[in-house]
Amino acid sequence: MKKLTAYVTGKVQKTGYRAKVVTIVRAFGLTVSVKNLVDVRVKNYS
Secondary structure: OOOOEEEEEOOOOOOHHHHHHHHHHHHOOOOOEEOOOOOOOOOEOO
């Protein structure tokens, strides 16, 4: 199984970012976790 970890910076709070990522990933039949980091980045990993 392959894994991907992505760190995202920018305006991701209160923009529906998390829901959009989950929708896209599920469309490909994958799983995803999204975590807010203390340095205000967002970590996406599957």
